[in-house]
Amino acid sequence: MKEINLDQICKIEGHASLKLKIEKNKVKVCELEAQEGARFFEALVLGKNIDDVQEIVSRICGICSSSHSVCAIQALEKAIGIEPNESQKALRELLILGERLRSHATHLYFLSLPDYYGFSSALDMAKEHKEKIDNALTLITLGNRIVSIVGGREIHPFIKIKESMKNLEKAKEAVEEIEKVKPIIIRTIKLFSSLDYPKLERDTDYFSLHENDCYAATSGRLKSASGLIDSEDYKKHLKEDLKEYATSKFALKDGKPFVVGAIARIKNNQENLDFESRKLLSTIKIDMSNPFHNNLAQAIEMLQIVNRVKDLILRINENESEEIKIKPGHAVSAVEAPRGTLFHEYKVSSEGKITYCNIITPTVQNLSMMEQDITRYVDLLLEKKVPKEKIVNEIEKLIRAYDPCFSCSTHFLKVNWI
Amino acid sequence: MKKPVVGVFGVSGCAGCMLTMLYEDAFKQLSNFLDLRSFPLIKEDKYTGDFDYVFIEGTVCSDEDIMKLNEIRKRTKKVVAIGSCAALGGVPSAKNFLDQEKVMKLVYPKTNQLKSTLPQPISMHIKVDYSLPQCPPDKKEILEFIQCILTGREFKPYENPVCFECRKKGNKCLLDEGKLCLGPITNGGCNALCPSNKTTCYGCRGPLKEANLKAFINLLKEKGFTKKELHDKMRTFAGLGFGELEEENKTSRWLEN
Numbered sequence: 232m233k234e235i236n237l238d239q240i241c242k243i244e245g246h247a248s249l250k251l252k253i254e255k256n257k258v259k260v261c262e263l264e265a266q267e268g269a270r271f272f273e274a275l276v277l278g279k280n281i282d283d284v285q286e287i288v289s290r291i292c293g294i295c296s297s298s299h300s301v302c303a304i305q306a307l308e309k310a311i312g313i314e315p316n317e318s319q320k321a322l323r324e325l326l327i328l329g330e331r332l333r334s335h336a337t338h339l340y341f342l343s344l345p346d347y348y349g350f351s352s353a354l355d356m357a358k359e360h361k362e363k364i365d366n367a368l369t370l371i372t373l374g375n376r377i378v379s380i381v382g383g384r385e386i387h388p389f390i391k392i393k394e395s396m397k398n399l400e401k402a403k404e405a406v407e408e409i410e411k412v413k414p415i416i417i418r419t420i421k422l423f424s425s426l427d428y429p430k431l432e433r434d435t436d437y438f439s440l441h442e443n444d445c446y447a448a449t450s451g452r453l454k455s456a457s458g459l460i461d462s463e464d465y466k467k468h469l470k471e472d473l474k475e476y477a478t479s480k481f482a483l484k485d486g487k488p489f490v491v492g493a494i495a496r497i498k499n500n501q502e503n504l505d506f507e508s509r510k511l512l513s514t515i516k517i518d519m520s521n522p523f524h525n526n527l528a529q530a531i532e533m534l535q536i537v538n539r540v541k542d543l544i545l546r547i548n549e550n551e552s553e554e555i556k557i558k559p560g561h562a563v564s565a566v567e568a569p570r571g572t573l574f575h576e577y578k579v580s581s582e583g584k585i586t587y588c589n590i591i592t593p594t595v596q597n598l599s600m601m602e603q604d605i606t607r608y609v610d611l612l613l614e615k616k617v618p619k620e621k622i623v624n625e626i627e628k629l630i631r632a633y634d635p636c637f638s639c640s641t642h643f644l645k646v647n648w649i
Numbered sequence: 650m651k652k653p654v655v656g657v658f659g660v661s662g663c664a665g666c667m668l669t670m671l672y673e674d675a676f677k678q679l680s681n682f683l684d685l686r687s688f689p690l691i692k693e694d695k696y697t698g699d700f701d702y703v704f705i706e707g708t709v710c711s712d713e714d715i716m717k718l719n720e721i722r723k724r725t726k727k728v729v730a731i732g733s734c735a736a737l738g739g740v741p742s743a744k745n746f747l748d749q750e751k752v753m754k755l756v757y758p759k760t761n762q763l764k765s766t767l768p769q770p771i772s773m774h775i776k777v778d779y780s781l782p783q784c785p786p787d788k789k790e791i792l793e794f795i796q797c798i799l800t801g802r803e804f805k806p807y808e809n810p811v812c813f814e815c816r817k818k819g820n821k822c823l824l825d826e827g828k829l830c831l832g833p834i835t836n837g838g839c840n841a842l843c844p845s846n847k848t849t850c851y852g853c854r855g856p857l858k859e860a861n862l863k864a865f866i867n868l869l870k871e872k873g874f875t876k877k878e879l880h881d882k883m884r885t886f887a888g889l890g891f892g893e894l895e896e897e898n899k900t901s902r903w904l905e906n
Contacts, residue, residue: 245664246659246689266713267661267710267711268660268708268709268713268714269710269711270661270708270710270741271741271752272740272741274744274752275741275743275744275747283885286848286851287885290665290740290741292663293662293663293664293665293666293667293668293669293785294663294664296665333672341671341691351692351693352688352691352692352693354680354685354692357680368672368676368677371673372672372673375673383842383845383846384785384842384846385669385672386668386785387785389843389847389848391847391848
């Protein structure tokens with residue numbers, strides 16, 4: 232075997248391909264390439280009014296449009312010197328959590344589970360395991376509902392500076408819905424902790440937001456093995472590299488590959504999970520050094536999400552939108568998108584126009600570690616003389632465990648407007 | 650009756666349209682009543698036969714996108730452009746109105762690394778039989794379209810301005826509040842979703858065929874909006890859609906005079 236080429240990796244968000252060159256039974260070259268055309272979002276917002284930014288950057292990604300929207304609004308508010316009130320903060324976290332619930336449910340049941348049940352897709356799996364797809368759709372519907380209550384629609388929500396849409400009556404109904412859906416989440420956690428995951432160990436750094444008193448989603452400092460840093464300092468630690476074979480950039484943290492996403496959040500913040508989620512986590516065997524266990528981390532997070540959503544809904548109250556005074560400024564915001572930490576940075580002029588924008592998405596931060604893990608895993612499989620076809624399946628399974636989003640990754644482009 | 654063979658694909662885009670087809674009702678319809686052979690987002694793409702209908706999302710942003718479209722077109726009876734990107738160019742196509750060389754240089758310091766074509770709606774490259782613009786697309790409209798496939802009824806696109814539905818809902822007019830709303834010149838069918846959420850219409854369903862652009866521009870002039878403000882708004886979502894209208898009706902000249 233000299234080469235493995237996957238021209239179109241399916242069951243992931245966006246388009247990507249992989250090239251492997253093998254010499255003497257070892258992987259020599261591993262190139263993961265996003266196959267999305269560049270869409271230049273950072274350039275499209277330049278010169279735009281601050282009120283128009285969220286509508287544009289939301290379109291970077293349909294899966295994590297709430298995260299991009301909230302991250303942009305938070306950065307812009309910080310830049311022009313506005314502090315959201317507690318109710319607005321709760322609404323934004325609801326947008327992030329509703330989105331994370333449906334994203335995890337989609338990934339676990341539609342993209343990942345068929346790999347472990349031996350089906351080529353969720354469509355085929357549905358014939359024998361209809362209840363699994365029904366469970367997925369119930370969880371997705373609840374996630375969609377949470378996003379819609381706050382954002383007015385399921386994808387690309389409406390959210391504005393110093394204002395958020397809200398529907399208190401519907402929010403109360405959603406609390407009742409949560410109680411009905413919770414048993415499905417518990418079953419999901421049990422199901423995903425019973426799967427036979429491949430064994431793969433790696434030594435890496437886990438990167439996520441961290442708060443002292445809650446499971447961080449929209450605020451906090453950045454935690455990793457080397458301690459805590461402020462989100463404003465992200466550029467000092469994250470360096471981006473454009474590889475010749477890819478339109479997306481690859482980020483390194485302090486010169487090394489690292490991991491963001493559900494598994495990083497659970498690793499860094501498990502003591503901040505609510506009592507029920509923490510208790511359930513202690514009963515399942517989760518191995519943070521195994522990339523395949525990201526699925527398990529996602530399943531646990533679904534329980535944290537619904538418990539937290541109930542708390543948050545009680546905190547929202549009616550408030551009138553206020554007049555905004557524009558001051559020029561420059562700010563960074565970080566939020567935990569479904570796939571990991573997302574950064575938005577803006578400079579705003581005294582006329583309220585955007586003069587600088589930089590966006591770093593989670594998948595871009597995971598790409599280097601994905602390449603390393605693929606190399607290590609394929610070496611292991613080659614050693615065991617696993618046939619090529621099976622290796623290809625296993626590589627796809629590993630890539631899918633990361634839940635990558637290639638729509639997002641190709642917009643990691645540095646823009647310096649002169 | 651043999652189930653119609655269907656595929657769901659994307660060129661460069663955000664996957665929001667494909668997700669709309671995956672969530673809840675649309676997915677149940679697709680998986681139960683149609684023969685869904687290709688959907689790379691959730692299914693390995695090994696099918697090489699022909700399709701009765703293919704739904705495509707996204708903007709054409711690379712040579713690979715063009716090749717993919719041509720390949721799909723050859724195998725498909727009816728191509729459906731789903732979402733504002735595929736139907737009109739969408740948000741990414743605002744790049745058409747910027748200085749290409751400047752954008753490229755500033756975004757990529759080493760420009761030779763990037764292959765990028767001008768972002769365009771898919772109809773600039775292949776024949777499109779039906780368009781379902783809106784960002785994100787309207788679930789009810791997708792369901793209605795699937796019903797048309799199943800019953801053999803011809804799909805009729807909505808042809809009234811956004812204002813028509815907006816007034817029916819009793820919303821306060823955002824233009825009256827001094828906000829630049831494209832409702833009067835935009836094709837409705839969205840049940841005035843944005844104005845109902847206190848957000849101005851960005852024209853994501855594309856220009857209304859019979860739009861009285863001249864009257865609209867006179868109104869904007871009276872309200873003191875500038876040419877740049879109108880162009881910024883028109884080019885945010887409808888991309889090239891309004892671009893054609895601008896050319897035909899010479900919006901620039903009207904605004905300047």
